[in-house]
Amino acid sequence: MKYKSVFDIIGPMMMGPSSSHTAGAARIGRLARRLFNDKPDEVTITLYESFAQTYRGHCTDLALIGGLLDLDTYDSRIQDAYTLAGQQGMHITLSPSEESAEHPNTVRLQLRKKQKDGSPPWELEVLGISLGGGKIELIQLNEFPIRLTGDFPALLIFHEDRFGVIATVTGLLKKSHINIGYMEMSRKGKGSQALMILEMDQSLSPKVLGRIRGIPHVHQVCVFQGGL
Amino acid sequence: MSFQSVKELIEITKSAGIPLYEVMIQREMEHSGKGREEILGQMASYLEVMEEAVKKGLEGKGNSRSGLSGGDAKKVQDYVEKGKTLSGDEILEAVSKAMATNEVNACMGIIVATPTAGSCGVIPGALFSVRERWQLSRDKMVHFLFTAGAFGQVIANRAFISGAAGGCQAEVGSAAAMAAAALVEMAGGSPEQSAEGAAITLKNMLGLVCDPVAGLVEVPCVKRNAMGVSLALVSADLALAGVKSRIPCDEVIDTMYRIGRTMPSTLKETALGGLAVTPTAKKWAEQIKGDGPG
Numbered sequence: 001m002k003y004k005s006v007f008d009i010i011g012p013m014m015m016g017p018s019s020s021h022t023a024g025a026a027r028i029g030r031l032a033r034r035l036f037n038d039k040p041d042e043v044t045i046t047l048y049e050s051f052a053q054t055y056r057g058h059c060t061d062l063a064l065i066g067g068l069l070d071l072d073t074y075d076s077r078i079q080d081a082y083t084l085a086g087q088q089g090m091h092i093t094l095s096p097s098e099e100s101a102e103h104p105n106t107v108r109l110q111l112r113k114k115q116k117d118g119s120p121p122w123e124l125e126v127l128g129i130s131l132g133g134g135k136i137e138l139i140q141l142n143e144f145p146i147r148l149t150g151d152f153p154a155l156l157i158f159h160e161d162r163f164g165v166i167a168t169v170t171g172l173l174k175k176s177h178i179n180i181g182y183m184e185m186s187r188k189g190k191g192s193q194a195l196m197i198l199e200m201d202q203s204l205s206p207k208v209l210g211r212i213r214g215i216p217h218v219h220q221v222c223v224f225q226g227g228l
Numbered sequence: 229m230s231f232q233s234v235k236e237l238i239e240i241t242k243s244a245g246i247p248l249y250e251v252m253i254q255r256e257m258e259h260s261g262k263g264r265e266e267i268l269g270q271m272a273s274y275l276e277v278m279e280e281a282v283k284k285g286l287e288g289k290g291n292s293r294s295g296l297s298g299g300d301a302k303k304v305q306d307y308v309e310k311g312k313t314l315s316g317d318e319i320l321e322a323v324s325k326a327m328a329t330n331e332v333n334a335c336m337g338i339i340v341a342t343p344t345a346g347s348c349g350v351i352p353g354a355l356f357s358v359r360e361r362w363q364l365s366r367d368k369m370v371h372f373l374f375t376a377g378a379f380g381q382v383i384a385n386r387a388f389i390s391g392a393a394g395g396c397q398a399e400v401g402s403a404a405a406m407a408a409a410a411l412v413e414m415a416g417g418s419p420e421q422s423a424e425g426a427a428i429t430l431k432n433m434l435g436l437v438c439d440p441v442a443g444l445v446e447v448p449c450v451k452r453n454a455m456g457v458s459l460a461l462v463s464a465d466l467a468l469a470g471v472k473s474r475i476p477c478d479e480v481i482d483t484m485y486r487i488g489r490t491m492p493s494t495l496k497e498t499a500l501g502g503l504a505v506t507p508t509a510k511k512w513a514e515q516i517k518g519d520g521p522g
Contacts, residue, residue: 001230001232002385003380003381003384005256005260006255006256006267006271006377007256007270007271007377008381009343009377009380009384009406010274010340010342010343010377011274013274013338013340014338014339014340014345015336016332016333016334016335016336016338016445017292017333017336017345017346017445017446018344018345018346018445019341019343019346020390020391020392023341023345049498053443053498053499053500054440054497054498054499057440057443057444057445057499058444058445059336074338079336104393104493104496104497105392131390132344132384132388132390132393133341133344133384134341134344201261
């Protein structure tokens with residue numbers, strides 16, 4: 001069941017004109033921003049299919065940027081998203097693609113932020129789809145296939161494919177009384193890079209998050225605390 | 229209290245001895261873990277946004293950025309007030325309120341997607357048109373939205389609710405079916421009659437394509453909402469009169485899904501077919517492209 005809540009049907013409250021092309025787009029942008037956990041200084045937006053054909057009329061570009069600026073679907077400042085992004089030093093490159101995609105409303109977002117200490121820039125690439133009625137899914141993250149709806153708090157852990165990593169993570173969640181509603185694993189190959197995704201019923205405290213970050217073989221942790 | 233079909237939804241009302249809206253409220257409590265008051269409160273706040281949009285739209289000020297829509301809701305309202313309507317004041321009250329909401333949406337105003345923004349006029353149009361006649365309390369209006377939501381949830385999970393996925397039949401069609409079901413319940417009909425109302429409505433929306441001019445949620449969307457709400461009212465009346473759909477509601481929903489799957493993508497919100505490629509529409513599209521954002 002994709003639509004579980006009555007508020008997926010009656011709702012969201014939003015700025016017009018389209019729930020899939022405006023509100024859904026804003027939510028995709030916002031979820032990417034939350035996972036990025038920082039303000040990106042460069043974002044490349046690639047639009048596919050219906051998003052590419054009709055983004056102007058539906059203000060899909062404004063909504064995506066609004067989301068990347070962490071605005072709500074009903075925040076009328078979305079109308080000035082380009083200006084706001086400029087003021088906040090977020091450089092946007094937008095291009096409609098002629099390539100086909102599996103879902104009619106698909107967007108690729110590449111977020112990037114230079115690091116002050118000279119380390120490589122922090123980059124995140126997501127592929128998002130807008131299902132209709134404001135409902136969304138991220139279906140790819142840094143080339144890993146995923147399925148993330150933004151309906152629940154979520155934890156994304158990039159780690160080396162070693163035994164015991166999963167048990168250590170779930171053990172820490174157990175100790176903090178956090179229930180896992182959905183869990184998914186994928187890896188690029190045996191013993192290589194892996195991604196663990198957990199949707200949880202509760203949000204994480206900074207302390208637990210710190211401990212998860214400290215687990216051996218864990219490279220990077222993205223967290224979404226809910227409330228999209 | 230989960231339901232995958234209208235049949236199951238009706239069975240729950242029987243076994244638990246509760247109305248349709250109550251099934252949806254209890255299902256939401258179960259799913260979200262939130263309390264009853266919080267859930268009712270959220271819906272009540274949406275009701276206020278809907279009311280505000282209707283009010284704003286009926287003032288008839290302002291056109292959309294494209295100039296394709298605006299001011300028609302007020303025209304209809306003024307016409308009703310002259311008292312010489314053909315289709316009856318009640319239907320046109322609903323029509324004008326539906327159009328008002330869609331016009332606000334087209335102007336990037338704040339609305340509630342019911343179930344989508346393109347179809348945001350139908351449900352408030354139906355609800356606010358009967359409010360005064362039936363002297364509906366706030367609670368009852370909130371219940372109306374839960375019943376509409378219950379039918380919408382079945383449709384969304386069995387088929388689709390967006391024009392991009394299934395054409396206008398999935399969008400305004402779903403909204404109209406949801407409105408019909410809720411109208412029947414509000415008028416005192418049985419859950420079975422609500423299902424008949426939804427089925428009759430959706431049957432008459434089957435095959436409707438999504439072909440927005442210049443890709444905007446304006447032409448023909450505003451008027452399709454107008455027709456959607458009038459269809460919902462007439463279908464609700466048929467159901468209350470005891471007329472039954474020979475094809476059960478779930479099978480009509482599945483038919484809508486089948487038709488949507490086989491509908492060419494040019495007719496699913498891409499603005500590459502239907503009314504969107506008429507000479508006049510192309511002219512509009514060219515003109516708007518020049519002024520467009522980004």
